[in-house]
Amino acid sequence: MSERTFDDVKDAILSAHKSTEAKDKVDFYNTWAEKYDQDVALLDYHAPSLAANCLSSCFHGDPDTALVLDVACGTGLFATELKRMGFMHFVGVDGSIGMLELASKTGLYQDLRQCMLGDGELPVQAEQFDVVAIIGALSIGHVPVRVIRELCQVTKPGGYICMTTRANQDNLDYKAELEHELKLMEEAGLCARIVFKEVEEWEKAVSDQEQAYIPGVVYVYRKSSQ
DSSP, X not given: OOOOOHHHHHHHHHHHHSOOOHHHHHHHHHHHHHHHHHHHHHTTOOHHHHHHHXXXXXXXXXXXXXXXXXXXXXXXXXXHXXXXXXXXXXXXEEXXXXXXXXXHHTTOEEEEEEOOBTXXXXXXXXXXXXXXXXXXXXXXXXXXXXXXXXXXXXXXEEEEEEEEEEXXXXXXXXXXXXXXXXXXXXXXTSEEEEEEEEEEEEXXXXXXXXXXXXXXXXXXXXXXXX
């Protein structure tokens, strides 16, 4: 098998970012799953490690007993980073069977469930998790912003919600919509922001209109204990 090149990765990423029907999106990720880890390494994709560092730095509690819901878990990159920081208990959710099969091979997850985000409720109980994370999927053409309300619902009172999004030109409208929804949730007393970290070198740019790297953001919110 020939080595993947950055041009191969650009083609894959640009395909992933296109706004397509849900079935087409899942088919794409099923096909991409086997090459995904190799491709994001070539992309110098920092979101999983950045998010894990931000969450770990503000987490109050015992990571070895905390239950983590990894939403849009992919092949398990975020759980792998959290495991290095002492977190031990993971439930993963993803729309792609191909991704879930690879996540299963990591041995990190106690449970893995298929779910199309935005098309139905998360297949977990309310207020079940100490940490709920969605890393990489909050962007245009992927997951609707309304999903973050569901993330809050399945988080325990006082628990943490960790999210990321891209901040490059084609995702700015989505980012603004996301932050507006988070502000409304704060104003309603559902949660409070504890981390907002802007990162200039999020991942290598794949568009010819962008510079070497695109920016991104890590958000960590804490659910109200009321």
